[in-house]
Amino acid sequence: MTSTEDSGTDRQGLDYYPWWLDELADDATLEGAAMNGTARGAKAVRTIVVKARELYEFQDFSYAGAFGDKGFLEIYDASVQGEPLKVVVTVTRNAEGQAQDLAVLHRPRHSLLLFSRLMHEKFAGTPLAEYFLSDGS
Template sequence: MTSTERSDTDRQGLSYYPWWLDNLADDATLEGAAMNGTARGAEAVRTIVAKARELYEFQDFSYADVFGDNGFLEIYDSSIQGEPLKVVVTVTRNAAGQAQDLAVLHRPRNSLLLFSRLMHEKCAGTPLAAHFLSDDSKA
């Protein structure tokens, strides 16, 4: 689908749901520029992705499709608290076709840091919070 064929709802990403979120390998991993370390396990990955999607004010996709033999790529613009955000997500599938390894790049840096701090707040009280910057963290 080209950007000119998208409805306003699709353009905002409100109707988009990543297929891979419900098809994660049990030992899936998630790494990101906004994260410390690697999140491991389908439930941890699913929880982080769901909480991250809650922060996005919109998702304007320029690409969401297969690449290579076992990859999937998403590229979109967004914003968080009015701050612009560019996002690239790579998903590598295992032999069973499940999402195995995910990597997420957020930019620019100021928006990435805001995203990380907000994710720390959303994950507060859980082990997942350690993957993100707290308000008193130095970047």
Template sequence: MTNTGRGDTDRQGLSYYPWWLDNLADDVTLEGAAMNGTARGQEAVRTIVVTARGLYEFQDFAYAGDFGDNGFLEIYESSIQGEPVKVVVTVTRNAAGQAQNLAVLHRPRNSLLLFSRLMHEKFAGTPLAGHFLSESPEQRARA
């Protein structure tokens, strides 16, 4: 187990880079509470993760380390446009030690919805946009 600590550098997310991002299986999958469907393949998954990390104002890790025989877990807090968000990332490794399946949970719900809308904006005009919300509940109610 590895606890990343809580120094200023860690809080800003400057000292942490997920090992698994450069060790994705060819057929890796990514699912998340903020997503519709499942993203598949190295390029799609890497693009989504890198874009998501860019939305976080910081990453204050409570834990990043192995769990079980083939698992890796990240638990951290952040904010997105000033809104607090807690994130849990689970990574399952395949027999070759590559990241095979990723699952991401964002909470609370309002932050999850904000995250999903911002991701949709980032991917507008691309196939990845379909994995995220296109409008807020307020926008849908006005339509």
């Protein structure tokens, strides 16, 4: 797959649903530039990804497809509260073909920091909040 048309996504990408979200290994991990530490376990990873997608005002994919033997890559533009984001998501599959390790890069830095604080707000009062910046940090 080399374009949004090939990946089945629409121009705005809000209808795009990543296959790997329903194919997470039980011990999947998620790391990101907007995160403190590594989230572990399919439930935590899925919960974080679903909430993160709710923050996006749009997703404009330039690529969503395979890379290498065990990889999947998403590259897209997005915005959160009007602030632009460039996003790269890498997914590495395990031997069973499940999504094992995910890494998410958001940039530029000011948008990444806003995104992290908004995620902290979404998870306030839960253990998942610790992965994101609070207003005081």
